[in-house]
Amino acid sequence: MSLDVIIKVHPDSDKPTQAWQKIQVHQKVEKVTPMDPSTPILANHIRFVCLSDTHSKIEKGQIKIPDGDVLLHAGDFTNVGLPSEVKNYNEYLGTLPHRLKITIAGNHDLSFDDYLVKTNRQHLSCFGWTESLVEEKLAEYGITGVKELMTNCVYLQDSGVSVCGINIWGSPWQPVFCDWGFNLERGQQLLDKWNLIPESTDILITHGPPIGHGDKCFDEQHAGCVELLSTIQQRVLPKYHLFGHVHEGYGMTTDGKTTFINASTCTVKYRPTNPPVVFDFPVPEGF
Numbered sequence: 001m002s003l004d005v006i007i008k009v010h011p012d013s014d015k016p017t018q019a020w021q022k023i024q025v026h027q028k029v030e031k032v033t034p035m036d037p038s039t040p041i042l043a044n045h046i047r048f049v050c051l052s053d054t055h056s057k058i059e060k061g062q063i064k065i066p067d068g069d070v071l072l073h074a075g076d077f078t079n080v081g082l083p084s085e086v087k088n089y090n091e092y093l094g095t096l097p098h099r100l101k102i103t104i105a106g107n108h109d110l111s112f113d114d115y116l117v118k119t120n121r122q123h124l125s126c127f128g129w130t131e132s133l134v135e136e137k138l139a140e141y142g143i144t145g146v147k148e149l150m151t152n153c154v155y156l157q158d159s160g161v162s163v164c165g166i167n168i169w170g171s172p173w174q175p176v177f178c179d180w181g182f183n184l185e186r187g188q189q190l191l192d193k194w195n196l197i198p199e200s201t202d203i204l205i206t207h208g209p210p211i212g213h214g215d216k217c218f219d220e221q222h223a224g225c226v227e228l229l230s231t232i233q234q235r236v237l238p239k240y241h242l243f244g245h246v247h248e249g250y251g252m253t254t255d256g257k258t259t260f261i262n263a264s265t266c267t268v269k270y271r272p273t274n275p276p277v278v279f280d281f282p283v284p285e286g287f
């Protein structure tokens with residue numbers, strides 16, 4: 001793919017807290033008040049309802065999901081990606097009224113990471129998986145991979161979908177942290193994935209945050225990806241960027257061009273108490 005704008009890796013990319021200290025001098029980060037989900041949908045708009053990091057905790061109806069047209073989930077819908085967890089999540093989605101549901105994976109949704117399942121299955125044992133569990137469960141459900149269990153949603157993985165002319169792109173990758181799924185090195189490895197994001201993207205969904213927005217951890221460290229922010233600001237300019245992963249970064253901010261939404265449902269203690277975030281997106285002319 002040829003890119004109109006080539007993003008350069010930041011020299012401090014692998015030291016994100018340090019990088020942000022330098023970058024923030026030229027950055028605007030303003031808090032945005034989320035809209036009240038009981039507000040009627042604006043005319044000629046599509047209502048999006050955003051979730052992330054539900055970690056198998058919403059399936060018993062623990063949180064109220066507001067009505068809307070399209071439900072978006074930014075990953076970590078399970079704890080360790082067990083086929084039973086995936087099945088429960090998909091069945092729960094089937095009970096929700098939204099016309100379309102879109103989901104990406106996060107680092108906890110281990111069974112969606114082909115590298116772990118096909119090449120490094122041994123590694124899954126660190127997370128309580130047994131070697132045979134993959135085959136047994138898949139055989140029990142009559143499938144060859146967990147993606148086949150996602151029958152009630154569109155699953156995105158470095159891929160996109162268009163809804164009434166609104167372009168949505170999803171990607172699960174985040175910087176290496178404790179050796180989970182979809183981990184890549186900061187810098188060029190992650191930038192190679194961000195280079196796949198089309199410039200026409202209106203709503204970007206990634207599991208991890210960009211640097212500086214919803215990415216501050218409880219220990220005051222910034223965990224976001226520098227090259228993701230560069231890609232958003234210098235090349236793609238989406239209207240919305242939805243993510244989670246840093247649970248304590250829940251909330252909404254803007255740089256004046258893109259609205260950043262950390263929709264982590266679970267708190268840092270994995271309690272599902274943060275409400276889903278809602279926004280209305282105008283339907284483009286001609287749709």
Ligand code: 5GP
Nearest residue numbers: 076107177217218221223245246247248268
């Ligand atoms: P999860 O395990 O659900 O992916 O992430 C849970 C928590 O781990 C986050 O809320 C955050 O506190 C911490 N965490 C995740 N990724 C990073 C990271 O890259 N750096 C730091 N310092 N903490 C992280």
Ligand code: MN
Nearest residue numbers: 053076245247
């Ligand atoms: Mn999580």
Ligand code: MN
Nearest residue numbers: 199200236237
């Ligand atoms: Mn664009």
Ligand code: MN
Nearest residue numbers: 076106107245
């Ligand atoms: Mn995560």
